[in-house]
Amino acid sequence: MGYLDEVNDEIKKYYKILSPEIPEFLHGYIDTKAMRRIGKISCWCGTDWTNVFENKYPYSNLEHSIAVALIVWNFTKDKKQTLAGLFHDIATPAFKHCIDFMNGDYKKQESTEEQTREIIENSEEIMALLKRDNVKVEEVMDYHIYPIADNDTPKLSSDRLEYTFTNGIYFDKPVWDLNTIKEIYEGIEILTNEDNIQELGFKNIEIAEKFIEGASKLWPKWISNEDKTTMQFIADIVREMNQNGLLEIKDLYKYSEKEIVQKIKNCGIPRIQEGFDKFQKATKVYGSDKTVPNKYCVSIEAKRRYIIPLVKQKDKARRITEVSKEAKDIVENYLNHKTEKYSYFDFNF
Numbered sequence: 001m002g003y004l005d006e007v008n009d010e011i012k013k014y015y016k017i018l019s020p021e022i023p024e025f026l027h028g029y030i031d032t033k034a035m036r037r038i039g040k041i042s043c044w045c046g047t048d049w050t051n052v053f054e055n056k057y058p059y060s061n062l063e064h065s066i067a068v069a070l071i072v073w074n075f076t077k078d079k080k081q082t083l084a085g086l087f088h089d090i091a092t093p094a095f096k097h098c099i100d101f102m103n104g105d106y107k108k109q110e111s112t113e114e115q116t117r118e119i120i121e122n123s124e125e126i127m128a129l130l131k132r133d134n135v136k137v138e139e140v141m142d143y144h145i146y147p148i149a150d151n152d153t154p155k156l157s158s159d160r161l162e163y164t165f166t167n168g169i170y171f172d173k174p175v176w177d178l179n180t181i182k183e184i185y186e187g188i189e190i191l192t193n194e195d196n197i198q199e200l201g202f203k204n205i206e207i208a209e210k211f212i213e214g215a216s217k218l219w220p221k222w223i224s225n226e227d228k229t230t231m232q233f234i235a236d237i238v239r240e241m242n243q244n245g246l247l248e249i250k251d252l253y254k255y256s257e258k259e260i261v262q263k264i265k266n267c268g269i270p271r272i273q274e275g276f277d278k279f280q281k282a283t284k285v286y287g288s289d290k291t292v293p294n295k296y297c298v299s300i301e302a303k304r305r306y307i308i309p310l311v312k313q314k315d316k317a318r319r320i321t322e323v324s325k326e327a328k329d330i331v332e333n334y335l336n337h338k339t340e341k342y343s344y345f346d347f348n349f
Contacts, residue, residue: 002031003039003062010178011063016167017182019070025079025133029086032067038062039090040256043163044171045096045227046234049261051283052226055171061089061096066160071158072149075190075200080135084143087156088150091115093252094260095234101300102235115253117141147197148190152330155193156200156306164215164307167222175217184211185227191310193318201310201317208311208320212327219306219334225343226285229326231259233345237264240272275349282347287340297344306334 002223007015011222015022029035039062047053069086091114093099120126120137130137143149143159153156164183168175176184187207193199202208204221221227238260241247246267255263264276275296291297308331310317311324321328 002027002065003036004030007063008057011059011305013178014065014169014181015070017178017185018162019074020069022070023073023079023082025129026066026069026086028072028084028129029083029126030062032129034090034119034123034126035062035065035086036074037253038065039080040258041092041094041096042257043096043166045231046098047171047230047243048257049234050230050279051281052230052285053172055172056174059166059170062273064166065089067162067166068149068158071162072146075158075188076148079133080139081143081149083130083133083135083140084146085149087116087120087140088143088159093249094255094257095238095252098231098234098250099233099238102239118289125251127334142149147199149262151197151199151348154306156307156309158200160305160307161188161200164218167218167271168214170242171218172221175214180210180214184214185209187211189312191312191313193310196295199310199317201312202320203312205311205320205324208309209324209327210319211309212307212330214326216330216334219304220337222305223302223337223339225339227288228302228339229285229298229343229345230279231302232298232300233349235246236349237272237276238281240269241267244269244272271300275347278349279345282345288342288344289340291342292344294348295344296347296349299332301344304335306331 015150039060041061042048042058043061043064044055048055048058065086069082072085073082115176119138120141148158150159165181183206188200189203190198191201216312241264247263265273267273308319308321321331
């Protein structure tokens with residue numbers, strides 16, 4: 001049984017929206033050991049492990065990567081671009097962007113991407129498949145070279161579209177359902193942006209506004225005190241486990257998140273065990289304009305994720321903020337949105 005047979009029915013329906021067909025060549029890559037590894041890593045960056053969040057259910061990095069590949073395939077029918085989309089998170093460690101936080105990379109959250117080529121080249125399965133398909137590693141190791149797969153914020157790319165869709169279904173409190181996603185997705189096509197580069201965009205203002213309305217409910221969550229504090233706590237726990245010789249960095253690429261959590265809970269160091277237990281039981285994160293003593297208190301300026309998509313016009317594609325006051329106000333309100341300087345759990349660590 002392949003991985004695609006194991007995903008739940010809702011995700012299968014979601015995949016069907018993204019691409020009516022799953023190209024046959026993708027199956028072998030999806031079922032390689034290197035790709036199956038990221039099927040044990042959640043996209044929710046540690047938030048699955050605390051009661052602060054109400055995630056519908058886990059959504060793995062492999063499921064996300066497959067979805068990105070399907071979006072790329074749907075719009076390009078290009079094998080190399082599709083594989084680059086599939087591989088873009090192959091170097092992701094357990095707890096995903098929490099490890100970027102551990103590395104001090106709060107704003108770009110790209111510090112863990114460096115091993116992509118190494119992981120692909122060290123996979124005999126993937127290299128054999130690439131040879132079969134007459135594809136070079138250089139053509140699939142960096143999805144940044146394909147603007148339909150990835151581009152800079154606030155442009156719309158397959159990766160940015162995918163995590164916006166699924167965060168809106170599964171992460172914490174939902175903002176849309178599959179029917180809404182289908183409606184929005186069918187309103188997307190490839191346009192040419194102001195830099196004369198291809199980019200995903202919307203066929204009309206109405207559907208672009210509908211997308212912005214839903215997506216903008218997610219943007220504040222990704223810089224919220226809850227999200228930042230949770231990710232930093234996981235980062236600090238992993239760092240302490242590492243400093244105490246209980247977890248090596250390579251273990252983040254060897255074990256599932258569930259297995260690492262068990263190591264944390266059974267590590268034998270009361271400070272770590274008790275801290276993680278309090279973290280799991282926590283239901284609230286607090287904000288403050290000044291540091292709070294004797295609490296787990298942090299101050300982080302996290303990456304701002306948002307989208308200002310193109311929309312098709314008679315003369316040329318324009319940014320939605322140029323043609324919709326509603327969208328412009330939504331984006332400006334988000335960019336002016338601030339959280340307290342400090343955030344904290346109601347326990348010390």
